[in-house]
Each structure stands twice: as structure tokens, then as C-alpha cells.
Amino acid sequence: MKQILSDTTTRLRSLYSRHQKAFPILSFIAGFAWDSWTLNRIDRLSDNLILLAYILCAGLLIVINHLYTFKKVRHPIWDKFAPYLSDARQFFFGGLFSSYVVFxxxxxxxxxxxxxxLFLLVLLVSNEFIKDRLQALKIQIYYFYLAxxxxxxxxxxxxxxxxSTWFFIAxxxxxxxxxxGMVLFLGHKxxxxxxxxxxxxxxxLGIFYLLFNLLYFMNIIPPVPLSLKHAGIYHSVKxxxxxxxxxxxxxxxxxxxxTYDDPxxxxxxDCVYCFSAVFAPTxxxxxxxxxxxxxNPFTEQWEASDNLSYAIHGGRERGYRGYTYKKHLRSGDWRVDILNDQDQILGRVxxxxxxxxxxxRRMHTIYR
Structure with missing residues (x-):
């Protein structure tokens, strides 16, 4: 048995040595594909606990690595594992930003x-492929804050x-x-x-905070944790x-x-119905x-016609379903923006x- 394990280890090391340059790319693709497949719900307790654990581990590794560099922690175990601290930190940041890109x-x-x-994707890719430039403590701190x-x-x-907008500010x-707090602790030591x-x-950090607020109020940050599962225009909804x-x-x-009527x-x-299914946490x-x-083709502007709403109760995997309808339709181009109560756009039909x-006219029905 020991011989089998030894031979297997030798083969794996040989394989890694021959394809060492390709491994980061393959691991990046495999990790991102795995997250895309497994991260189905943003409100799943197990997923959020894992992300929280990743954040704690990344922060702890930043602290340990900095203290070790200044020889503030002395123990044989740190001497043994010090060369792997940056790889471990890279792993946790990679897991975090990969998950964020999906969500x-x-x-x-x-x-x-x-x-x-795209900004999150840039952080993810830079974490994977320009590791040497991420050794500076400042960059690690900024990554930690953004994560x-x-x-x-x-x-x-x-x-x-x-x-609530207050949750974003908070x-x-x-x-x-x-x-x-982490910076203050490191400085004290x-x-x-x-x-x-x-x-x-x-x-x-203040600039990052103001920039994020600007992006939020410009509707550039996606409206997580809500997501639009389906939206369409129909002749009737029952x-x-x-x-x-x-x-x-x-x-x-x-x-x-x-999947819907256009034109x-x-x-x-006739009435025109807009049906939508929006996922929300339980x-x-x-x-x-x-x-x-x-x-309006004469003014070349979009004119508001109606602003209708319905209440949703989160938890359904394929989204909470609801609809609004409109009478006295006019010919021409229309669009329906689907928004939350913070005026963030979830989608557009x-x-x-x-x-x-x-x-x-011949009709058919579908069920959702």
C-alpha cells in the first residue's frame, strides 16, 4: 500500500512539473466552473457561511504574513508554512471573487x-495571474476591503x-x-x-467607499440579492x-x-400583460x-405610461411570479422596466x- 501511494505521489509530482505553467489556468477555469454550477442561491446558509469563513481566513493570513515578515511571530510551525501563506491567501480571495462574479x-x-x-472579474483574474504584485500589504488590505x-x-x-439603501451604506x-481595525492591530504590533x-x-479606503456609493446610486451595481428569472409580454395571464x-x-x-409576444x-x-418571476431570499x-x-417618435423620447406593482414573498427557487396589465395600448415601441422598491432595475422587456x-389570431398557452 505504501508503495502504491509513493508511486502515485511521484507520478503526480512529475505531471505537475511537466504542466506547471498550465495548472494556474486550468485550476482557474475549473474553480470558476465549479462555483457557477454549485452556487445556485444567494441566500443559502451553507454558502454564506463558507464565504464568511473565506473572508476570515483571508484576513487572518494577511495578519499572520505581515507579523511573520516583521518577526513578531516566532514558532517552528510558521517557518514551515510561511512559504505557502501567499498561496493560501490567493486561494481564499479567488474563492470569494469567483462567487461574487456568479452572484x-x-x-x-x-x-x-x-x-x-467586469470589475469583479478583473479582481478575480488579477488575483490568479499577477500574484507577485499582490504581495504588498496595501494591495492585500484593499482586496480584503472590497471582498x-x-x-x-x-x-x-x-x-x-x-x-434598504441604509443596508448598502452600512x-x-x-x-x-x-x-x-485590522490595520490598527498590525500598526500597533x-x-x-x-x-x-x-x-x-x-x-x-474612503475613495473606494465613495466610488461604490456612486456606482450604487447610478444603478451600476447589480441589485443583489434579487435576480430576474423570467419576464415577458403576453395576451393573457391567469x-x-x-x-x-x-x-x-x-x-x-x-x-x-x-418566449413572449414581440411583436x-x-x-x-385587447389588454397587454407583463409577467415576471423574481427570485428573492427566503x-x-x-x-x-x-x-x-x-x-414617442416625434420627440424621440421614452414617455412614462404606467408604474404598476405587486408584492413578492421570497423563497421560491424559480422566482416569485406576478404580473401587471395595461389597457388602451398605442402602436409603436414599448418597454417595461422591472424594478425593486429601491428603483434598481432588475430587467427590461x-x-x-x-x-x-x-x-x-391563433394562440397557444404555456405554464410557469
Whole structure:
């Protein structure tokens, strides 16, 4: 048995030596694919506890590594494991930002939301492939703050079962408090003058905080922990038991990919329905708004038509379902923005309304 283990270890070392350059890329792809597959719910307790453990471990490794560098911790065990501290810290940061990319991507609705997802992706990739530049304590502290801030943005609403701008503000303040606490502890252990030591971190962290607030109020940060699972335009929506029956007009075979009516052919007596399914964490109560807008070709502006809403109760895997409808439709281009009560856009449905003289258009139904 020992011989088998020894031979296996030798083969693995040989394999690693031959393909050492490819391993970081392969591990990065495998890790990201694993997170995309396993991280299904942003409110799952086990996932959030793992992320919280990653944050604690990353912070602890930053502290240990800095104290070891200044020879403030002395023990044979640290001498043995010191060469691996940076790799371990890289692993935990990689796990955090990989998870954040998955969660924030699922909530990203508009092109501008992707800018924040891209920012998280840049942090993830830089953590994996420019490790040497991340050895500076300042960079590690900034990474820790961003990881903590990105976590609290969705974790606080999950814990308190409600949405609020104050939770976002509190997320940044809590993250800054914990981060500066760690900086203060390190300065107390390694620096003779705390004020200049602390000052060099306060300004950059303050800039990050203000920048995140700017992105939030510009609707660039995706509206986590909510995410839009489905939205569409239909001729009728009716609830039958636990399902919703959606009616839409028949499409040519080559438009198999269309799951709702666009263009929407209507007669004078028809109503148009917007159906949406929004995922929210378990027991979270809020309202979802459908903002109907019509494009005025003369002014070349979108004009508000209706702002309708319905209440949701979080917990359903495929999203809490609801709908609004509109009478007296006008021909032309329409869009319906799906928003939360913080006025953050979860998604958008666009369609063209075409007045139809026929009243016998063929329809079919789907269930959700």
C-alpha cells in the first residue's frame, strides 16, 4: 500500500512539473466552473457561511504574513508554512471573487451592470495571474476591503429579510470598520507611530467607499440579492392552482427562441400583460414595479405610461411570479422596466405593439 501511494505521489509530482505553467489556468477555469454550477442561491446558509469563513481566513493570513515578515511571530510551525501563506491567501480571495462574479452576474440586467461584474472579474483574474504584485500589504488590505464590502451588500438584506439603501451604506461602513481595525492591530504590533501608518490606508479606503456609493446610486451595481428569472409580454395571464397560464400568439417555426409576444398584435379590446418571476431570499418581503414606457417618435423620447406593482414573498427557487396589465395600448415601441422598491432595475422587456384588424389570431398557452 505504501508503495502504491509513493508511486502515485511521484507520478503526480512529475505531471505537475511537466504542466506547471498550465495548472494556474486550468485550476482557474475549473474553480470558476465549479462555483457557477454549485452556487445556485444567494441566500443559502451553507454558502454564506463558507464565504464568511473565506473572508476570515483571508484576513487572518494577511495578519499572520505581515507579523511573520516583521518577526513578531516566532514558532517552528510558521517557518514551515510561511512559504505557502501567499498561496493560501490567493486561494481564499479567488474563492470569494469567483462567487461574487456568479452572484452579481445573475442579478445584472443592463449593460451598465456588467461594468461592475467586469470589475469583479478583473479582481478575480488579477488575483490568479499577477500574484507577485499582490504581495504588498496595501494591495492585500484593499482586496480584503472590497471582498468584505461585496459580501455585506447582499448578506445584510438576506439576514434582515428586507431591502434598504441604509443596508448598502452600512455595508461600506462595517467593511471599513473591520478593515481599519485590522490595520490598527498590525500598526500597533509593527509600527512606532500609528498616525501616519493609519493615514496611508484611510484615504484610499474612503475613495473606494465613495466610488461604490456612486456606482450604487447610478444603478451600476447589480441589485443583489434579487435576480430576474423570467419576464415577458403576453395576451393573457391567469393563475391556475400553483401555476400561471400564459397566452401568446403562434410564431413561425424559425422564431422558436421567442418566449413572449414581440411583436404584440392587438385589437382595440385587447389588454397587454407583463409577467415576471423574481427570485428573492427566503422570507424577504418587498414590492416589484413594472414601469411601462412608450417611445414617442416625434420627440424621440421614452414617455412614462404606467408604474404598476405587486408584492413578492421570497423563497421560491424559480422566482416569485406576478404580473401587471395595461389597457388602451398605442402602436409603436414599448418597454417595461422591472424594478425593486429601491428603483434598481432588475430587467427590461421590449416589444413592438402592432394594431391588428384580425380577431381570430391563433394562440397557444404555456405554464410557469
Amino acid at each position: 452579481y452576474f445573475k442579478s445584472a440586467a443592463l449593460t451598465k451592470n456588467w461594468l461592475f461584474v 468584505l464590502f461585496s459580501f455585506f451588500i447582499f448578506f445584510l438584506p438576506v439576514v434582515f429579510k428586507t431591502l 455595508s461600506g461602513l462595517l467593511s471599513g470598520g473591520f478593515t481599519l 509593527t509600527e512606532s507611530d500609528l498616525y501616519p501608518w493609519l493615514k496611508q490606508f484611510i484615504r484610499p 393563475k391556475e392552482g400553483t401555476r400561471y397560464r400564459l397566452t401568446l400568439s403562434d410564431k413561425p417555426w424559425y422564431q422558436f427562441y421567442k 404584440f398584435y392587438y385589437t382595440q379590446k 422570507d424577504l418581503h418587498t414590492r416589484i414595479y413594472h414601469r411601462w414606457q412608450w417611445y 421590449s416589444f413592438q405593439a402592432v394594431k391588428d384588424t384580425l380577431d381570430n
